[in-house]
Amino acid sequence: MAPENPSHPSENDLPYVLILKPPPSFVIFGDRFFNSTKFRFLKAYESPLPLAHFLLAHAQSVQAILSSGGAPVTADTIRLMPLLRLVVTTSQGLNHIDLSECRRRGIVVASAGTIYSADCADSVVALLIDVLRKVSAADRFVKQGLWSSQGEYPLGSKLGGKRVGIVGLGSIGSEVAKRLEAFGCSISYNSRKKKPFCSYPFYLNVRELAANCDALIICCALTDETHHLINKEVLSALGKDGVIVNIARGPIMDEKELVRCLVEGEIRGAGLDVFEHEPDVPNELFALDNVVMSPHNAVFTWESFEDLRKLVVGNLEAFFSNEPLLTPVGLDDQPHFSG
Amino acid sequence: MESIGVLMVCPMNSYLEHELEKRFNLFRFWTVPEKSAFLATNKNSIRAVVGNSSAGADAELIEVLPKLEIVASFSVGLDKIDLAKCKEKGIRVTNTPDVLTDDVADLAIGLMLAVLRKLCESDRYVRSGKWKKGDYRLTTKFTGKKVGIIGLGRIGMAVAKRAEAFSCPISYYSRTEKPEIKYKYYPGVVELAANCDILVVACSLTEETLHIINREVIDALGPKGVLINVGRGPHVDEPELVSALVERRLGGAGLDVFEHEPEVPEELFGLDNVVLLPHVGSGTVETRQAMADLVIGNLEAHFLNRPLLTPVV
Numbered sequence: 001m002a003p004e005n006p007s008h009p010s011e012n013d014l015p016y017v018l019i020l021k022p023p024p025s026f027v028i029f030g031d032r033f034f035n036s037t038k039f040r041f042l043k044a045y046e047s048p049l050p051l052a053h054f055l056l057a058h059a060q061s062v063q064a065i066l067s068s069g070g071a072p073v074t075a076d077t078i079r080l081m082p083l084l085r086l087v088v089t090t091s092q093g094l095n096h097i098d099l100s101e102c103r104r105r106g107i108v109v110a111s112a113g114t115i116y117s118a119d120c121a122d123s124v125v126a127l128l129i130d131v132l133r134k135v136s137a138a139d140r141f142v143k144q145g146l147w148s149s150q151g152e153y154p155l156g157s158k159l160g161g162k163r164v165g166i167v168g169l170g171s172i173g174s175e176v177a178k179r180l181e182a183f184g185c186s187i188s189y190n191s192r193k194k195k196p197f198c199s200y201p202f203y204l205n206v207r208e209l210a211a212n213c214d215a216l217i218i219c220c221a222l223t224d225e226t227h228h229l230i231n232k233e234v235l236s237a238l239g240k241d242g243v244i245v246n247i248a249r250g251p252i253m254d255e256k257e258l259v260r261c262l263v264e265g266e267i268r269g270a271g272l273d274v275f276e277h278e279p280d281v282p283n284e285l286f287a288l289d290n291v292v293m294s295p296h297n298a299v300f301t302w303e304s305f306e307d308l309r310k311l312v313v314g315n316l317e318a319f320f321s322n323e324p325l326l327t328p329v330g331l332d333d334q335p336h337f338s339g
Numbered sequence: 340m341e342s343i344g345v346l347m348v349c350p351m352n353s354y355l356e357h358e359l360e361k362r363f364n365l366f367r368f369w370t371v372p373e374k375s376a377f378l379a380t381n382k383n384s385i386r387a388v389v390g391n392s393s394a395g396a397d398a399e400l401i402e403v404l405p406k407l408e409i410v411a412s413f414s415v416g417l418d419k420i421d422l423a424k425c426k427e428k429g430i431r432v433t434n435t436p437d438v439l440t441d442d443v444a445d446l447a448i449g450l451m452l453a454v455l456r457k458l459c460e461s462d463r464y465v466r467s468g469k470w471k472k473g474d475y476r477l478t479t480k481f482t483g484k485k486v487g488i489i490g491l492g493r494i495g496m497a498v499a500k501r502a503e504a505f506s507c508p509i510s511y512y513s514r515t516e517k518p519e520i521k522y523k524y525y526p527g528v529v530e531l532a533a534n535c536d537i538l539v540v541a542c543s544l545t546e547e548t549l550h551i552i553n554r555e556v557i558d559a560l561g562p563k564g565v566l567i568n569v570g571r572g573p574h575v576d577e578p579e580l581v582s583a584l585v586e587r588r589l590g591g592a593g594l595d596v597f598e599h600e601p602e603v604p605e606e607l608f609g610l611d612n613v614v615l616l617p618h619v620g621s622g623t624v625e626t627r628q629a630m631a632d633l634v635i636g637n638l639e640a641h642f643l644n645r646p647l648l649t650p651v652v
Contacts, residue, residue: 024474027474028476028477118480118482118483118505118506119480119482121482122452122481122482122505123456125448125452126449126452126453126456126458126481127458129445129446129448129452130449130462132623133442133445133446133622135446135449135450135458135459135614135616136458136459136462138616138619139453139614139615140459141617142603142608142615142617143607143608143609143615145605145608147600147601147617148601148602151601152617153616153617153622155619155622155623155624156619156622156623156624157623157625158441158442158445158623158624158625158626159441159442160441160445178504179501179504179505181504182500182503182504183441183445183448183501184441278470280471281465281470286466292458292462293461293465294461294462294465294475295461295465295470295474296474297461297474297475297478300474300475300478301456301477301478301479301480302477302479303479303480304480305477
């Protein structure tokens with residue numbers, strides 16, 4: 001047998017990356033989507049073993065996990081992988097990863113960085129215009145052939161001049177602000193801390209932000225602090241003419257209370273990409289024309305998936321070459337989410 | 340002024356009707372069963388006509404109203420008014436520019452987002468319960484797409500300003516190049532269509548721009564291209580557009596206007612890359628009130644011998 005060339009190791013020498021469940025990109029593109037010559041995948045979901053047994057049997061020397069929103073990385077999983085040093089996630093959110101345990105173990109987390117920010121911000125604007133100008137409802141009206149028989153469609157509400165309140169002024173929130181300013185909206189925000197060098201008015205609490213805006217946009221992470229952040233008080237402060245848009249995480253809103261407000265006309269409308277118990281959506285919303293819903297697809301574009309592919313492969317290849325990661329997360333900065 | 344006859348040619352806004360009635364002798368043309376008889380009887384008291392994007396003052400109507408002094412349109416578009424005839428007879432014409440610019444531009448961007456990101460289809464998907472069976476498919480990113488604008492007037496510029504916030508490179512076609520504008524100019528619509536991802540119609544409807552979107556332009560825009568029309572239905576050769584969409588030779592369309600409103604080609608109803616709106620470009624409470632106030636303001640100014648607020652002729 002010819003000696004192996006050390007710069008072209010065989011498949012069998014490649015380091016493993018553990019995948020607990022297939023990420024959305026595997027479902028759409030097949031499981032070769034993140035292929036590389038520098039690593040191979042260990043697919044826990046292809047084994048009949050319960051996860052703990054699988055990890056004990058096969059993952060003891062695995063150093064990296066590729067996670068997605070539907071495949072949480074819990075403390076239990078981390079504790080069963082003594083050599084785990086890296087978690088790469090395909091999702092924008094980090095709430096499905098036990099960041100405290102990662103911090104304790106010195107495990108690095110590589111995020112999606114800012115690849116999704118433009119698509120998320122575009123989705124916010126799309127939902128906001130749709131709710132205010134009744135785009136989806138009017139499209140239904142025309143496509144049901146009602147324009148000829150029923151005549152004039154009800155008037156919407158002008159976007160220009162609306163006061164927009166952004167909850168969470170990170171990368172996505174900033175992209176939202178930049179876009180909506182071009183429509184003549186004024187921007188204010190709430191964040192864990194006031195941002196230096198930012199001229200938008202800052203509100204220390206969300207209820208006050210809601211009381212001073214016409215459209216409340218949720219762009220923050222889901223953490224222990226932000227669970228049910230948008231509650232009865234906040235919705236009441238937003239008021240009858242207020243609109244809410246959520247492209248972040250369902251549990252940031254008290255969904256029951258939101259539904260009640262919408263059904264009883266206590267807020268003007270809502271644009272929702274996320275829900276508390278996806279893919280279940282409260283039936284009461286289906287009867288409402290002032291609600292626009294999308295199936296958690298704010299970042300689901302061809303372009304974002306290609307950017308994701310490059311980023312995930314880039315992060316994993318960098319890790320296995322001992323090079324700096326492309327999008328490491330500063331864990332000291334991250335709030336806790338106990339899940 | 341209560342004796343001044345004002346003829347409103349079609350229903351357009353109840354606030355406007357109410358306010359005109361307070362000031363003038365308002366005739367609601369659409370409620371009249373015998374229109375010729377009505378005109379013969381009332382022609383000498385009608386000194387103003389109020390029209391909109393559906394109906395205005397054509398040569399025929401102008402001829403039978405010998406006392407007509409002013410046509411005030413509840414629209415910015417003037418395609419339903421015989422401007423030449425008005426000029427000839429010294430009849431003033433006003434419209435409602437500026438107050439509706441933002442709303443129309445907002446809607447153009449809203450249509451682009453809705454078509455590329457399949458927002459209406461996503462909403463249908465959730466409402467139908469299909470999400471429980473699986474995710475909706477991938478859509479096309481809007482940020483960074485090349486936007487080509489036909490007509491760089493108030494509305495065209497407002498569309499450009501908004502699209503720039505999404506990092507969209509802007510190009511345009513208009514009758515003459517505007518040297519002070521930094522956007523890329525194309526001397527022909529076909530060339531513009533061939534070099535953009537999203538083509539927006541934002542010019543006025545005239546003899547020159549009738550069917551400005553024809554087969555050649557649609558072919559140049561192509562199977563990945565999207566057409567957005569917030570101008571007038573007759574800007575587009577509608578049967579050509581319909582067959583291009585049905586045959587997937589054009590990537591998608593967002594349409595607020597049609598050749599024979601409120602008739603909309605039914606072949607479009609089942610297409611998931613098409614968003615259809617019932618001519619709501621200026622359709623907000625705020626803007627329709629501002630438009631109505633302009634119509635009233637113009638009529639009052641005219642009959643009080645003051646300068647018109649927004650004269651065209």
